[in-house]
Amino acid sequence: MILLTGDRSRYTHELSKGLADSIRVVDVDTSSVDGVVDILSTVPDLAGLVRMADPWSLQALAVAHRLGLPHESVEAVSLLRDKGRLRRHLYDNGFSRASSIVFDPQTASLPELIRLLPFPCIVKDVAGNASQNVWLVRKPEELSSVLVAARDAEELRGGALTAEPYFLGPMYSAETVSWAGETKIIGVSSRALSPEPHFREEMASFPVHLSRRMRGELAEWISGILSSVGYREGVTHTEFIITATGFEIVEINTRMGGVLVGEAINRSLDINFHGTFIDLALGRRPLVMDLDPEIRQGATQIAVYAPSVGVFDGIGGTEQLLDHPGKPTLYPIRSPGDAIPTTTDQRGVLAMLLADGETAELSLHNALSAVGKLTVRMR
Known part of the structure; x- marks a missing residue:
C-alpha cells in the first residue's frame, strides 16, 4: 500500500503508531492529476486507487480513468459534489419539497437576492466541506453580512453559493x-x-x-x-x-x-x-x-474543540481515561504548537474521543463522561 498525501498531519495518530514502517508514504499535491499520475505510473502491477476525502474526489477519479483503474461514475460524483445542482435535482425528481438558488457572492445584487431567497434559509458553498462557509440567514437584514463574509472567505471551493430552505x-x-x-x-x-x-x-x-x-x-x-x-x-x-x-x-x-x-x-x-x-x-x-x-454494541465519537483561537498546547486529563468505562480512546488530530484559526467549524478540532457501550445510548453517556475529564491548554 502507498499513501499519497500533501499533508501528513492528517495522519498524526496513524503515523505515530508505526504505520509509516509498513507502507510507503509519498508527499505530493493530491490536487494535481498529472503529479499523481506521474507517481503511480511507476508502480508495477498497480491494482487500484482508493480515495476518501471530498476535496480530491474528482481529481482521484480523473487519475483512475487515465490509468485504466476501476472508478465511480464521474458524472454522478460531480452532481453529488455540487450542492446547488443536487438540491435542484432532488426537487425536480420529487425527492425534496424545495429547490435551490445558486449565486456568485462577488457579483450578486443584494436587493435581488432578498427578493428571491426564502427566509429563513441556509447559505453555503456549493462544494464546501468540514462545516466551513455555512450560514444561517434568518431574515433579509442578515444577508448583507453573509455576503461580506463569503467575499472575504479564504477558501470558497465551489466559487459560488447555494441558498436552500432551513429544514x-x-x-x-x-x-x-x-x-x-x-x-x-x-x-x-x-x-x-x-x-x-x-x-x-x-x-x-x-x-x-x-x-x-x-x-x-x-x-x-x-x-x-x-x-x-x-x-x-x-x-x-x-x-x-x-x-x-x-x-x-x-x-x-x-x-x-x-x-x-x-x-x-x-x-x-x-x-x-x-x-x-x-x-x-x-x-x-x-x-x-x-x-x-x-x-x-454502540459507539460514540465526540470532537474535542479548541476553546479559543491561538496556539494549541496540549490536552490534560488523559490518564483518567484508562479506568473509565467504555474504553474511551483519544485520537489526536492536531499537535502541540499548531495554530488554531477558528472554533466555529471543524478546523478547530484538536482530537476525537471514541467510547463504546452496550447500546448507542450507553456509549453516548460513557463518551460524554470521559470527555468531561479532559482539559485543553491553549496559548
Missing part, C-alpha cells in the same frame, strides 16, 4: 454501499450540532435504532436518489433531517463518514467496513453487501 428537525447520517445499482444501508448515526447560528459537528452515535417501517422507507428513498443520479457503485455518507413532513437531504458525500464513523461501524457490527474500499478499488462486489451483521 427543522434532528440530523442523522446513513452509511451506504452500492454495487451494480443495488444499495444497502449499513447503519445510521445520530448527529449533534453546536447551537445556531453555527453548524459545528460535535458528536455522533452509532447505530440509531429505527423501526422496520422507517428503515425500509429510508432505504427506498436513498436508493431512489442514488439511482436517479446514476451512482451505481460506491460508498455514500448521506446527511439528512427527519422533518415533521418527512426526510430531507442535507448533503450526499461519495465517501465514508468523516473522522471515526468507519471505526464506530467496525466496533459496533464487528466487521471491516474499510475493506469495502479495497473491494471497490479492485472492481469487485463488496463483501459487506452480502453480510447481515448483528449489532454487538
Whole structure:
C-alpha cells in the first residue's frame, strides 16, 4: 500500500503508531492529476486507487480513468459534489419539497437576492466541506453580512453559493454501499450540532435504532436518489433531517463518514467496513453487501474543540481515561504548537474521543463522561 498525501498531519495518530514502517508514504499535491499520475505510473502491477476525502474526489477519479483503474461514475460524483445542482435535482425528481438558488457572492445584487431567497434559509458553498462557509440567514437584514463574509472567505471551493430552505428537525447520517445499482444501508448515526447560528459537528452515535417501517422507507428513498443520479457503485455518507413532513437531504458525500464513523461501524457490527474500499478499488462486489451483521454494541465519537483561537498546547486529563468505562480512546488530530484559526467549524478540532457501550445510548453517556475529564491548554 502507498499513501499519497500533501499533508501528513492528517495522519498524526496513524503515523505515530508505526504505520509509516509498513507502507510507503509519498508527499505530493493530491490536487494535481498529472503529479499523481506521474507517481503511480511507476508502480508495477498497480491494482487500484482508493480515495476518501471530498476535496480530491474528482481529481482521484480523473487519475483512475487515465490509468485504466476501476472508478465511480464521474458524472454522478460531480452532481453529488455540487450542492446547488443536487438540491435542484432532488426537487425536480420529487425527492425534496424545495429547490435551490445558486449565486456568485462577488457579483450578486443584494436587493435581488432578498427578493428571491426564502427566509429563513441556509447559505453555503456549493462544494464546501468540514462545516466551513455555512450560514444561517434568518431574515433579509442578515444577508448583507453573509455576503461580506463569503467575499472575504479564504477558501470558497465551489466559487459560488447555494441558498436552500432551513429544514427543522434532528440530523442523522446513513452509511451506504452500492454495487451494480443495488444499495444497502449499513447503519445510521445520530448527529449533534453546536447551537445556531453555527453548524459545528460535535458528536455522533452509532447505530440509531429505527423501526422496520422507517428503515425500509429510508432505504427506498436513498436508493431512489442514488439511482436517479446514476451512482451505481460506491460508498455514500448521506446527511439528512427527519422533518415533521418527512426526510430531507442535507448533503450526499461519495465517501465514508468523516473522522471515526468507519471505526464506530467496525466496533459496533464487528466487521471491516474499510475493506469495502479495497473491494471497490479492485472492481469487485463488496463483501459487506452480502453480510447481515448483528449489532454487538454502540459507539460514540465526540470532537474535542479548541476553546479559543491561538496556539494549541496540549490536552490534560488523559490518564483518567484508562479506568473509565467504555474504553474511551483519544485520537489526536492536531499537535502541540499548531495554530488554531477558528472554533466555529471543524478546523478547530484538536482530537476525537471514541467510547463504546452496550447500546448507542450507553456509549453516548460513557463518551460524554470521559470527555468531561479532559482539559485543553491553549496559548
